Amino acid sequence: MTSPSDGGLQAERTGLSWSRTSLGVGANAVLLAVRELTHDEPGQALVLAGAAAALAVVIALYGRHRTRLLSRAPLPSPLAADRAVPLLGGAVALLALVTGVVLVLP
Template sequence: MSTSPSDAGLQAERTGLAWSRTSLGVAANAVLLAVRELTHDGPGPSLVLAGSAAALAVVVAVYGRRRSARINRSPLPVPLAAGRAVPLLGAAVTALALITGVVLALR
């Protein structure tokens, strides 16, 4: 797949936006869990999940910035493909979504 001249350099911007959306979604998950926990039953074990989600949001945001900066370099670094971090972060976000669903279903 070739890129048009008007598309040159936008890969890093799209990558950064994707990481930003992911970290924002995880942060929103953390806030909603914390608000729900504090307003319904008072502090409880779900606050640990909310704190973990907040920490994950920070990790995703920091890694996303580093990844975008790496892709934005000229010449492109070799290897360009991400290592283990992307699958690990993807698995962590997926696990957070599943655990949040279970926590919300049990309450």
């Protein structure tokens, strides 16, 4: 719960969390790409690296949108993002799972 003196901090925290998530997914993309490009024959994980990079961009753009939305007064109603947050969260979880499988394969 936020206090009345917490004005503007919710939008800042939201922006920071989206930025961290975007950076993490982007780092995943870079590591996958480097791993594949250092092999003699790049494999299908290069496609996964591209998808991860695209997901990082989508997360960054959506996070920027949410930050701007939450910095407005009055706050939007409904406040929670019903579809985008679970969809992006699921995409990040799926990316983590697929990356784990790709890293275990030879």
